[in-house]
Structure formats: structure tokens, C-alpha cells
Amino acid sequence: MTEPLKVLIVEDQALLAMELESLIEDAGHNVIGWAMSSMEARTMVDASEADIAFVDIHLSDGPTGVDVAEHIRRSGRSMVVFMTANPKRIPDNFAGAVGVISKPYTMNGLMSALRYLHEGVRRPPPVSALPAGFTLSPAFSTVWAPSTA
Amino acid sequence: MDEKRTREPPDAWHMTDDLHVEHGKGDPFAAAIRATRMSMLITDPRKPDNPIVFANDSFLRLTGYAREEIMGKNCRFLQGPDTDPDAIEELRKAIAEGNDISVDLLNYRKDGSSFWNALYISPVSNDKGELLFFFASQLDVTDRKQSEHRITADKERFEEAVKERTAELQAALETQTALLHEVDHRVKNNLQMISSLILMQSRTIKDEAVRNSLATMLERIEALSTVHRRLYQSKDVSQFDVSDFARDLVSDLLAASGRPQIKSKLDLEPIVVPADKATPVALIVNELITNALKHAFKDNAAPGRIGVKMSQPDGHLIIEVSDDGVGMNGANGDASFGMRLIRQLGRQLHADVEWRNSTPGTHVVIKMPNGPQSKGDAS
Numbered sequence: 001m002t003e004p005l006k007v008l009i010v011e012d013q014a015l016l017a018m019e020l021e022s023l024i025e026d027a028g029h030n031v032i033g034w035a036m037s038s039m040e041a042r043t044m045v046d047a048s049e050a051d052i053a054f055v056d057i058h059l060s061d062g063p064t065g066v067d068v069a070e071h072i073r074r075s076g077r078s079m080v081v082f083m084t085a086n087p088k089r090i091p092d093n094f095a096g097a098v099g100v101i102s103k104p105y106t107m108n109g110l111m112s113a114l115r116y117l118h119e120g121v122r123r124p125p126p127v128s129a130l131p132a133g134f135t136l137s138p139a140f141s142t143v144w145a146p147s148t149a
Numbered sequence: 150m151d152e153k154r155t156r157e158p159p160d161a162w163h164m165t166d167d168l169h170v171e172h173g174k175g176d177p178f179a180a181a182i183r184a185t186r187m188s189m190l191i192t193d194p195r196k197p198d199n200p201i202v203f204a205n206d207s208f209l210r211l212t213g214y215a216r217e218e219i220m221g222k223n224c225r226f227l228q229g230p231d232t233d234p235d236a237i238e239e240l241r242k243a244i245a246e247g248n249d250i251s252v253d254l255l256n257y258r259k260d261g262s263s264f265w266n267a268l269y270i271s272p273v274s275n276d277k278g279e280l281l282f283f284f285a286s287q288l289d290v291t292d293r294k295q296s297e298h299r300i301t302a303d304k305e306r307f308e309e310a311v312k313e314r315t316a317e318l319q320a321a322l323e324t325q326t327a328l329l330h331e332v333d334h335r336v337k338n339n340l341q342m343i344s345s346l347i348l349m350q351s352r353t354i355k356d357e358a359v360r361n362s363l364a365t366m367l368e369r370i371e372a373l374s375t376v377h378r379r380l381y382q383s384k385d386v387s388q389f390d391v392s393d394f395a396r397d398l399v400s401d402l403l404a405a406s407g408r409p410q411i412k413s414k415l416d417l418e419p420i421v422v423p424a425d426k427a428t429p430v431a432l433i434v435n436e437l438i439t440n441a442l443k444h445a446f447k448d449n450a451a452p453g454r455i456g457v458k459m460s461q462p463d464g465h466l467i468i469e470v471s472d473d474g475v476g477m478n479g480a481n482g483d484a485s486f487g488m489r490l491i492r493q494l495g496r497q498l499h500a501d502v503e504w505r506n507s508t509p510g511t512h513v514v515i516k517m518p519n520g521p522q523s524k525g526d527a528s
Contacts, residue, residue: 013338013342015342015345015346015349016338016341016342016345018345018349019344019345019348019349022348022349022352023348058334085333085334085337085338085341086330086334086337087382088330102378102382103337103338103340103378104337104338104340104341104344104374104375104378105341106344106371106374106375106401107344107367107371107405108371108401108404108405109401111404111405112401112404112405129400131401132397132400132401133397133401
């Protein structure tokens with residue numbers, strides 16, 4: 001179909017990052033970097049051209065995932081999707097992020113989310129239905145899923 | 150009755166400037182005022198500084214003054230250092246305007262001791278509307294005032310104590326909530342890690358049967374994870390929406406099956422179960438749906454249909470999962486473990502589990518008691 005996604009993983013748990021990387025590559029996309037802290041994440045964002053960054057809220061230097069999202073928004077380089085076990089920490093405006101995949105996610109849920117995001121990045125708005133485990137931010141909800149907004 | 154006194158005009162006593170002399174002695178009303186236990190005064194606003202022109206004995210007893218000390222004086226000698234200036238101003242205004250007034254005032258006796266005076270003053274005018282007198286009565290309400298103050302002080306003390314206790318409880322609640330969030334966060338992360346470990350392991354396995362077995366294991370763990378995620382995302386952690394869970398599970402599994410020719414038919418009433426039943430119910434639902442998907446349709450290209458129905462007639466939850474596949478005869482070892490799981494969980498839930506071999510396919514009915522439904526469903 002369309003060009004695969006270039007994905008940046010921002011996650012402090014090695015195991016989860018590793019598995020996420022496998023799933024993303026199984027789905028035919030490319031993982032171009034893995035950052036464990038907000039510092040690493042900023043450097044990678046500035047140095048690379050990721051289409052999308054999966055960002056955990058809790059990183060190795062604390063609950064700094066929202067700061068990373070803000071940084072990416074200011075850079076205007078890529079989209080952000082939060083991946084967190086603590087979605088209540090996400091600010092109301094989602095710091096500009098597309099949405100959130102709440103942990104624990106299922107393998108199928110993540111695959112559906114990847115398909116949905118692939119469409120959303122390459123040919124917005126997505127044509128697939130919004131996957132069950134994926135919540136859109138209010139801003140993207142009005143653009144990508146106007147009927148459910 | 151004394152002849153001489155009765156000859157006085159009945160109202161003579163209040164038409165004179167000096168009421169404490171003999172005038173009015175024959176008037177029963179005047180006698181009553183002189184003798185009553187209620188402290189009473191009359192002042193004359195037509196004279197300079199509105200002086201006292203009559204005081205009864207009760208007034209003298211209340212204030213400790215002798216009659217000659219107070220006659221001809223303005224009443225303000227009763228005021229003292231702690232008398233409320235606002236109350237005095239209120240009083241002054243009423244007198245200046247010729248209105249009546251009722252006010253509680255802190256007054257002082259001759260010996261300097263204070264008492265609370267429930268003062269009532271009313272103007273007395275003649276037929277032409279000219280102001281002649283002010284009539285004042287005093288009631289010692291010190292006891293009442295003191296208990297009022299005591300009650301106010303008690304109330305403030307209680308309110309303070311309640312505020313402190315509330316703050317303590319609030320702090321305890323916040324600590325507990327933070328702790329709960331932390332635990333919830335860790336449970337979610339750990340569930341995610343268990344899934345990741347299984348997935349990673351299964352990637353290294355060549356044997357398809359073992360890989361399938363791990364995949365089934367993963368689905369069960371993911372069902373548990375989803376229950377946990379949904380419970381702690383909802384506002385009410387004590388109740389679990391089974392219908393929503395089933396709807397998402399079916400769309401999730403069908404999307405992942407890569408078999409678009411299999412369609413689902415959902416007939417789901419909104420049904421909640423208590424949190425303690427959430428896990429077994431979710432596991433049963435997961436088992437029924439994955440079983441149907443995996444084992445009912447042998448021919449990968451043939452069309453198929455999975456039906457899920459949930460209803461709750463008279464205090465029961467009924468879950469029905471049906472397919473139009475090959476029926477139960479095709480069940481292999483993995484499916485029979487799935488059936489055992491369903492039976493055991495069914496026992497835990499006091500559910501009746503019924504497998505029907507329908508033509509074509511399989512129809513499973515789970516019927517379990519599900520208490521009186523929660524608020525909102527009472528009608």
C-alpha cells in the first residue's frame with residue numbers, strides 16, 4: 001500500500017520497547033530509534049525524520065513524556081501517540097498528540113491502531129474504524145472522526 | 150378605694166413632667182407600671198437632651214442607682230466601654246426619627262458591672278401626632294446572651310474540630326488514591342510485560358502447535374488485561390460492562406483474523422456485572438468467541454457468521470455465542486481445555502452452561518444469576 005511509517009519509540013521499559021519494536025516491524029513499518037529518557041528523545045526528534053512517535057508518560061527521568069510531546073509539537077516534525085498505563089496524566093489538550101493507546105494494550109489492538117495511524121499519516125483522514133484500544137485527542141477527533149466527536 | 154385619689158383624671162400621671170411624685174397614684178395602669186418586675190423608664194424628648202422623667206423601682210434595682218441620681222439625665226449613662234457603637238447608633242437614629250426599636254445592648258450598673266439589656270423603646274404621641282414621651286422597658290437577658298455566646302463558641306469549636314478532621318481524612322484519602330494509582334500503574338505495566346514476554350518467546354518457536362498454544366495463552370492474558378484496563382479507566386471501579394467488552398473483543402479478534410468473510414452479528418443489551426465477577430465472565434466470553442473463530446471455520450475462504458447475544462431477563466445474565474461452522478465434533482485438545490475452563494469458571498459464577506449442536510454449527514448458552522441490576526434499571 002503506501003509508504004511504511006518511520007517510528008520513534010520513547011519508552012523506559014526495555015522489554016516493552018523491544019516488543020513494540022517487533023510488532024511495529026511485523027506490521028511492515030520501520031523503527032528508527034528508541035529513547036528511554038526525555039533528553040534522548042529530544043535529541044532523536046531533532047536528528048531524525050520520524051512520522052510518528054510512540055511516547056510513554058513515565059520515562060527514566062520521571063513523568064516527562066508530556067514534555068517530550070510538547071517538544072515534538074514545537075518542532076513540527078512528527079505526530080505523537082501516547083502509550084501509557086496512566087492516561088489520567090495526559091493534559092486536556094493532549095499536548096498536541098493524536099491520541100493515546102492505553103496500556104495494557106492487546107496485540108490485535110495495537111495492530112489495528114497501527115493500521116489506523118498509517119492511514120491517518122499517509123492519507124488522512126483514516127478510513128478504518130477507530131480501534132477499540134485507541135482514544136483520539138479532542139483536536140484530532142474533530143478532524144479524523146467527526147461523527148464521534 | 151381612696152376617694153381623693155380617684156378624683157384625679159385617670160391620665161393625669163402621664164400628662165405631667167414629674168411622674169415620680171404623687172400624680173397618677175390612683176391610676177391602676179400607673180400603679181402597675183410602678184410595681185411591675187419589668188424595669189421601665191419614660192423620657193421627655195421635648196426637653197433638652199431627652200431626659201428621664203420617670204423610672205420605676207425595678208429600673209433602680211436593675212441598675213443600682215438611686216432615683217435622684219438618674220432623674221433628669223439622659224439614659225446614656227448606662228453605656229460603657231464595651232457597648233456596641235453600632236447598636237448605640239441604631240438606637241440614636243430610632244429616637245431621632247421617633248420610631249420604636251428593640252435592641253440588645255451591653256449596659257453598666259452603678260457599681261461598674263455589666264448586664265445584657267433587651268431594650269425596647271416606643272414613642273408616645275398625642276392626638277395631634279406630637280411626640281410627647283419615649284417609653285422604655287429593660288429586660289436583663291445576660292443569661293440568654295451568655296448561653297448564646299457559649300453556643301456560638303461551642304459551634305465554632307466543633308466546626309474547627311470537624312474542619313481539622315476533614316482535612317486529615319482528605320489527606321488520608323489523597324495518599325490512598327495516589328497509592329492506588331501507583332499500584333494500578335504497576336499492575337498494568339506488568340500485564341503488558343507478561344504479554345510482551347509471551348510474544349517474544351513465541352517468535353522464537355518453530356513448532357506451530359506450540360506457537361498456537363502460546364497465542365491462546367496470550368489471548369487469555371490480554372482478556373485479563375483488558376478487564377483491568379477497562380475497570381480502572383471507568384469512573385466506577387466496582388462495575389464492569391460486559392457488553393462493551395464483548396463488542397470490542399469481537400471487532401478486535403475479527404480484525405486480526407484476516408478473514409473478512411467471517412461476519413459478526415451482535416445483539417447486546419447494556420449489562421454490567423460486579424467487579425469480582427468481571428474476570429471470570431470476561432474469560433468465558435473470550436474463550437467462547439476465540440473458540441468459535443478458531444475451530445468452527447475450517448475452510449479459510451468460506452463465509453461464516455459468529456453471533457453474540459447478551460440479555461438479562463429476571464435477575465439473570467444470559468450470554469449466547471453461536472456460529473454456523475462445523476460444530477463441536479471438530480474440537481481438538483486445545484478446544485477441550487477451553488471447554489473445561491468455561492465449565493470451571495461457570496461453576497464459580499453459579500452459571501448453567503449448555504452446549505447445543507445446532508445445524509449447522511454450535512450454540513453455547515451461559516445463564517448466570519446477576520443480582521438485582523444496579524440503579525437506573527429499577528424501572
